[in-house]
Amino acid sequence: MQTSVIGYPRVGSLRELKFATEKYFKNDITQEALLEQAKTLRAEHLKSMKESGIDFIPVNDFSFYDGMLDTVVLLNTIPARYCKLNVSELDTYFAMARGYQKDGKDVKALAMKKWFNTNYHYMVPEIEDDADIRLAGKKPFDEFKEALTCGVVAKPVLIGPFTFLKLARYTGTKSAADFADACAAAYSEALKKFANLGAKWVQFDEPALVYDLTAEEIALFEKLYRVILAAKGSAKVLLQTYFGDIRDAYDTVTKLGFDGIGIDFLEGKKSFELVSTKGFPAQTVLFAGLVNGKNIWKNHYRKTIDRLNELSAFAKEIVLSTSCSLLHVPYTLENETKLPEAYKKHFAFAREKLAELSDLAKIVANGDREVLAANDALFATARPDCENAAVRTRLQAVSEADFERKPAFAEREKIQKEALALPQFPTTTIGSFPQTADVKANRKAFKAGQISEEEYKKFNQEKIRECVKLQEELDLDVLVHGEYERNDMVEYFGEQLSGYLFTEKAWVQSYGTRCVKPPIVWGDISREKPMTVEWSVFAKSCTNRPMKGMLTGPVTILNWSFPREDISHKESALQIALAIRDEVLDLEAAGINIIQIDEAALREKLPLRKSDWYSEYLDWAIPAFRLVHSGVKASTQIHTHMCYSEFTDIIPTIDNMDADVITFEASRSDLLILDALRANNFKTEVGPGVYDIHSPRVPSEEEIVNALSRMLARINPEKLWVNPDCGLKTRGTTETVASLQNMVAAAKRLRANNE
Ligand code: GLN
Numbered sequence: 022m023q024t025s026v027i028g029y030p031r032v033g034s035l036r037e038l039k040f041a042t043e044k045y046f047k048n049d050i051t052q053e054a055l056l057e058q059a060k061t062l063r064a065e066h067l068k069s070m071k072e073s074g075i076d077f078i079p080v081n082d083f084s085f086y087d088g089m090l091d092t093v094v095l096l097n098t099i100p101a102r103y104c105k106l107n108v109s110e111l112d113t114y115f116a117m118a119r120g121y122q123k124d125g126k127d128v129k130a131l132a133m134k135k136w137f138n139t140n141y142h143y144m145v146p147e148i149e150d151d152a153d154i155r156l157a158g159k160k161p162f163d164e165f166k167e168a169l170t171c172g173v174v175a176k177p178v179l180i181g182p183f184t185f186l187k188l189a190r191y192t193g194t195k196s197a198a199d200f201a202d203a204c205a206a207a208y209s210e211a212l213k214k215f216a217n218l219g220a221k222w223v224q225f226d227e228p229a230l231v232y233d234l235t236a237e238e239i240a241l242f243e244k245l246y247r248v249i250l251a252a253k254g255s256a257k258v259l260l261q262t263y264f265g266d267i268r269d270a271y272d273t274v275t276k277l278g279f280d281g282i283g284i285d286f287l288e289g290k291k292s293f294e295l296v297s298t299k300g301f302p303a304q305t306v307l308f309a310g311l312v313n314g315k316n317i318w319k320n321h322y323r324k325t326i327d328r329l330n331e332l333s334a335f336a337k338e339i340v341l342s343t344s345c346s347l348l349h350v351p352y353t354l355e356n357e358t359k360l361p362e363a364y365k366k367h368f369a370f371a372r373e374k375l376a377e378l379s380d381l382a383k384i385v386a387n388g389d390r391e392v393l394a395a396n397d398a399l400f401a402t403a404r405p406d407c408e409n410a411a412v413r414t415r416l417q418a419v420s421e422a423d424f425e426r427k428p429a430f431a432e433r434e435k436i437q438k439e440a441l442a443l444p445q446f447p448t449t450t451i452g453s454f455p456q457t458a459d460v461k462a463n464r465k466a467f468k469a470g471q472i473s474e475e476e477y478k479k480f481n482q483e484k485i486r487e488c489v490k491l492q493e494e495l496d497l498d499v500l501v502h503g504e505y506e507r508n509d510m511v512e513y514f515g516e517q518l519s520g521y522l523f524t525e526k527a528w529v530q531s532y533g534t535r536c537v538k539p540p541i542v543w544g545d546i547s548r549e550k551p552m553t554v555e556w557s558v559f560a561k562s563c564t565n566r567p568m569k570g571m572l573t574g575p576v577t578i579l580n581w582s583f584p585r586e587d588i589s590h591k592e593s594a595l596q597i598a599l600a601i602r603d604e605v606l607d608l609e610a611a612g613i614n615i616i617q618i619d620e621a622a623l624r625e626k627l628p629l630r631k632s633d634w635y636s637e638y639l640d641w642a643i644p645a646f647r648l649v650h651s652g653v654k655a656s657t658q659i660h661t662h663m664c665y666s667e668f669t670d671i672i673p674t675i676d677n678m679d680a681d682v683i684t685f686e687a688s689r690s691d692l693l694i695l696d697a698l699r700a701n702n703f704k705t706e707v708g709p710g711v712y713d714i715h716s717p718r719v720p721s722e723e724e725i726v727n728a729l730s731r732m733l734a735r736i737n738p739e740k741l742w743v744n745p746d747c748g749l750k751t752r753g754t755t756e757t758v759a760s761l762q763n764m765v766a767a768a769k770r771l772r773a774n775n776e
C-alpha cells in the first residue's frame with residue numbers, strides 16, 4: 022500500500038522560519054538569507070518524508086506566510102494598492118500579509134480569517150472587478166524543481182480553484198462565477214507545466230467541498246474541473262478534501278473522472294457511508310485520510326487496518342493518507358525532553374505520523390504482527406493519571422440553576438453603571454501589552470531555574486507597575502495588568518490546571534510567523550489553586566482605576582488544546598468551566614469587579630455545516646461559558662472577547678452567553694456586523710475593535726474617530742466601548758503607545774461631540 026502526506030508543517034521544528042522571517046522584517050538579515058533558510062527547511066522536510074518511505078510527498082505546501090496568499094500571487098490577483106508600492110516581490114507579498122507603512126506609504130493588510138475549523142489563519146484574497154486571473158507565479162514550479170534536485174519527484178499541492186474562489190472577497194460587482202473560465206484556464210496551464218516538468222500527480226486541495234453547498238456552487242465546481250480535467254496532460258489529478266465529508270458534492274466529484282480523490286475518514290462523519298452506499302469509481306484511486314492531521318494521539322493501527330479492509334470492498338486502489346495537512350500538529354516528539362515516556366508513548370506528532378504511515382503500509386503488505394501487537398497493547402491499558410473521581414462527582418451535581426446568572430442583564434447593567442461610574446464610551450484594552458524581549462527572557466530564565474521565584478515575580482510586578490502607570494498616563498478607563506506572566510492565553514492555564522500536559526517545543530503555526538503551543542488534555546481537569554489572582558490583585562493595588570481580571574474561557578481553552586479522544590468535548594469543556602468558575606469567584610472575592618473571560622476561539626470550532634451548529638456544539642459550548650460566570654454578584658461586570666466578528670448568524674446565541682460586555686474584531690472586516698447587532702436587538706454592551714493590532718501600522722486619531730462615528734450610527738451610545746481589536750502582546754511598545762494615544766483622544770473627541 023502506498024502512502025501520501027497532504028502537507029507538512031513549514032515553520033521548522035525549532036521555528037527557524039519564524040525567527041528568520043522576523044529578522045528579515047527588522048532588517049537584521051537580507052532577503053537572500055531568508056530565502057536560504059526557507060530552502061534548507063524545505064530540503065529537511067523532503068528528507069524526513071523520503072526517509073520514512075512516503076510515496077506521495079508534497080511540495081508547494083511550504084509558504085512564507087500562507088498558502089492562500091501564495092495563490093493570490095500565483096493567480097495574479099494582487100490588489101492594485103500593493104502593486105503600487107513598487108517594492109520587491111517578497112515585500113509586496115509581506116505587505117499583503119501585514120500591511121505596509123514606510124516612506125510615506127500606508128496600506129493596510131488583507132483581511133485574515135480562520136482556516137475552516139482550525140486555529141490556522143489564511144489571508145482573504147480580494148478580487149477586484151478588473152482582476153486579470155492568469156497563471157503568473159512561479160513558486161510551485163520552482164519548488165517542484167528544487168525537490169527534483171533533492172531526488173524527489175514530489176506531488177505539487179495547489180489550493181484548488183473552487184476553494185480559492187469561494188473564500189475570496191469580491192470588492193466590485195462580480196462574483197466567483199465570473200472568474201471561473203479564467204481560473205480554470207490558469208489551473209489547466211499549471212497542470213500542463215507540472216506535467217512537462219515531470220510531475221506524476223498534482224494535488225488540488227478543495228476543503229471547501231465539506232461545507233453545505235448550493236446547487237450553483239456545485240455547478241461552479243463542476244464547470245471548473247470539467248475544463249481542467251479535459252485539458253490535463255500526463256500528470257494525474259488528485260482532488261484532495263479534508264476537515265469533513267463531501268456529502269453535497271459526492272455524486273459530482275465521483276463522476277468527473279479524477280485520477281484520485283482524497284477523503285477524510287476521521288472528521289468526515291459521513292465519509293464511509295458515502296463510499297459504501299454510493300460506491301466509488303473503479304478507475305479512481307481512493308486516498309483514504311486515516312492518520313489524523315489535527316490531533317496528536319497515536320493512531321490505533323488495528324482500527325485503521327479494519328477501516329482499510331472495509332474500504333477495499335469499494336475502492337480498487339487505496340493510498341493511505343493523512344486526514345489533512347500535518348500543518349496543524351507539531352513537528353516531532355524528539356524535541357520533548359521532559360515528557361515522561363509513559364505519556365509520550367501515546368502521542369505522534371508530524372514526524373512520528375510519517376512513521377505511522379509507513380508502519381501501517383508494512384502491516385498491510387506483510388502483516389507485521391509485532392508492530393501491530395505493540396500498538397494494540399498501548400490501547401489496551403488505561404492511561405496513567407487520567408481519571409479524577411472528584412471532578413466527575415462535582416460535574417454530576419451541577420444543576421440547571423448553575424447555568425443561570427441572576428439578576429437579568431438589564432438590571433445588572435443599571436447596577437454596574439452606577440457602581441463603576443465610567444465615562445461614556447469607556448476605553449480599555451483586550452489584556453496583553455507588548456511582550457518585549459525582557460519579558461520573555463524573564464519567563465525563560467525562571468523556567469530554566471536561573472532565577473528564583475521571587476526574582477521572577479519582582480520583575481513582573483515592576484512590569485505591571487509600569488504598565489498600569491502607562492495606562493493611567495494614556496488615560497484609559499478600565500485597566501489591565503498586561504499579562505506578562507503568560508506565554509499564551511491557553512497554555513498559561515493548561516500549565517496550571519491538573520489533567521493537562523504541556524510540551525516544550527510543540528509549536529503549531531497560527532498565522533504568519535505566529536505559532537502557538539497547544540497543551541494536551543490528558544485527563545479529567547481540575548484547578549488546584551488560584552491561577553491569576555495574585556497578579557490581578559497586585560495590579561489593582563497600583564491604581565485607583567478599575568482593574569480588569571483576565572481569564573480564558575473553557576471553550577477556547579479546549580479548542581486551542583489537543584483534546585482527548587476518549588471522552589466528549591462537552592464533558593471536557595464542562596470540567597474546565599468548573600475550574601475557571603472557581604477562579605472567577607476567587608477574583609471577585611479578592612475585589613476584582615470587572616472580569617474578562619476570553620472566548621477567542623468559540624467561533625472557530627463551529628461545525629462547518631450549519632445543520633450541526635447547535636446539536637454538535639453550541640448546545641454545550643454556550644452553557645459551558647455560562648457555568649463559568651453565573652455565580653458572580655450583579656455588580657461584577659463580566660466581559661468576553663472574541664477575535665473575529667463573523668457571528669452575524671449566531672447573534673442571539675452570542676447574546677445568550679449573557680456576558681455584560683463583549684469586545685470583538687471589527688477593524689479588518691466591514692461593519693455589517695453592527696447592523697446585524699442592531700437588527701437583533703443585541704443587549705450586551707459592545708466594543709468593536711477600532712483598530713487592527715495584527716499589523717504594526719499606527720491608526721490616526723481621525724481614522725478612529727471615523728470608525729467610531731460609523732459605529733455610533735448603529736449602536737446605542739450607552740452600550741459602546743472603545744478598544745483595539747485584540748491583545749497587544751505581538752506589538753512593539755512605540756506603535757502601541759502611539760495607537761492607544763490616538764484611540765483615547767478619539768474617544769474623548771466623541772464624548773465632547775456627544776455632550
Ligand atoms: N486577553 C488576551 C490578550 O489580550 C486575548 C488574546 C486573544 O484574544 N487572542 O492577549
Ligand code: ZN
Pocket residue numbers: 451621662663664665746747748
Ligand atoms: Zn483577540
